[in-house]
Structure formats: structure tokens, C-alpha cells
Amino acid sequence: MTPGAASALDSLELQNVIAQCAACHGAEGIAKDVEIPNLAGxxxxxxxxxxxxxxxxKRPHKEMRxxxxxxxxxxxxxxxxxxANIPH
Ligand code: HEC
Structure with missing residues (x-):
């Protein structure tokens, strides 16, 4: 793990970001919509x-940008x- 990543992961701010990602990519990184890629694993x-x-x-995409x-x-x-650490 790169230094700082663990503490960043614990931060409330990052939890908030993950909650926003989950709206499309799913709580466990498995998307419900077929047009959204799975992130888990x-x-x-x-x-x-x-x-x-x-x-x-560089990778153009309106929503992800x-x-x-x-x-x-x-x-x-x-x-x-x-x-990456979510089993799939
Ligand atoms: C509004 C829906 C939406 C939200 C919210 C969203 N994404 Fe995405 N994400 C997408 C879509 C759609 C794609 C596919 C983009 C494409 O077709 O190039 C994508 C692609 C990705 C990819 C590339 C996956 C691959 O296989 O190449 C990553 C990584 C990613 N999103 C991470 C995140 C993260 C982290 C967040 C939260 C900060 C997030 N996304 C929030 C819709 C969303």
C-alpha cells in the first residue's frame, strides 16, 4: 500500500466519495446497469x-470527468x- 492511502481511505471525505461512486458502480463495485463497468477486483x-x-x-467521458x-x-x-481489494 502506498503511504497515505490507508489514512485517506479512513477519512470521512473518502467514504462520501465512495458513496457517490456507488450510485452507479454499486456498493461493492459491481454495477447493476450493463453500461457501467464493474470495479471490484x-x-x-x-x-x-x-x-x-x-x-x-485523456479518456473522455462526461460523467466520469x-x-x-x-x-x-x-x-x-x-x-x-x-x-481492487473487493473480491469478485
Ligand atoms: C453517473 C454514474 C457514475 C458515477 C457516479 C461514477 N461513475 Fe465511474 N463510470 C461510469 C460509466 C458510465 C463508466 C464507463 C465509462 C466509459 O464508457 O468510458 C465509468 C467508468 C469508470 C472507471 C473505468 C472502469 C474501466 O473498466 O475502465 C472507473 C475506474 C470508474 N468509473 C470509477 C469511478 C469512481 C471512483 C467513482 C466515484 C468517484 C465513479 N466512477 C462514479 C459511471 C459513473
Missing amino acids: QHDRYLAEQLRNFRSG YMSRHITDEEIEALAQYY
Whole structure:
């Protein structure tokens, strides 16, 4: 685990972010809608990379760009590890 990720994961703010993600991606990272990808069990490197790409606009997607606009690098790492560690 990268330094800082564990403490970021414990923060109330991150829990709030995860609750927003859950609206589309599901509480356990398994989406109910077929057009939304599952996040559970994906590689953390992959997830973090996608989030950075959504935030920068390199991977264009309206909703994910909007969702990622305020998240920090530390939160991206913590989110990636959170979803990567959910068994699927
Ligand atoms: C409004 C619905 C919605 C919300 C809320 C949402 N997402 Fe997404 N997310 C999507 C959709 C739709 C895609 C597929 C994007 C595409 O087609 O390129 C996606 C894609 C992703 C991907 C890429 C997955 C892959 O397999 O490449 C990641 C990672 C991700 N979302 C993480 C998050 C995180 C973390 C949050 C909370 C900060 C979040 N999403 C909130 C709808 C949402």
C-alpha cells in the first residue's frame, strides 16, 4: 500500500466519495446497469490510471470527468485500492 492511502481511505471525505461512486458502480463495485463497468477486483494500477485519465480528459467521458474533477492523487490511489481489494 502506498503511504497515505490507508489514512485517506479512513477519512470521512473518502467514504462520501465512495458513496457517490456507488450510485452507479454499486456498493461493492459491481454495477447493476450493463453500461457501467464493474470495479471490484480490477487491478489498482489500472483503476488509478483510468481515474487520472478521466480527470485530465485523456479518456473522455462526461460523467466520469465530472465525478473525478475534485479528487486528489491520494484519493485516486485510495479508491483504486479500495475497489481492487473487493473480491469478485
Ligand atoms: C453517473 C454514474 C457514475 C458515477 C457516479 C461514477 N461513475 Fe465511474 N463510470 C461510469 C460509466 C458510465 C463508466 C464507463 C465509462 C466509459 O464508457 O468510458 C465509468 C467508468 C469508470 C472507471 C473505468 C472502469 C474501466 O473498466 O475502465 C472507473 C475506474 C470508474 N468509473 C470509477 C469511478 C469512481 C471512483 C467513482 C466515484 C468517484 C465513479 N466512477 C462514479 C459511471 C459513473
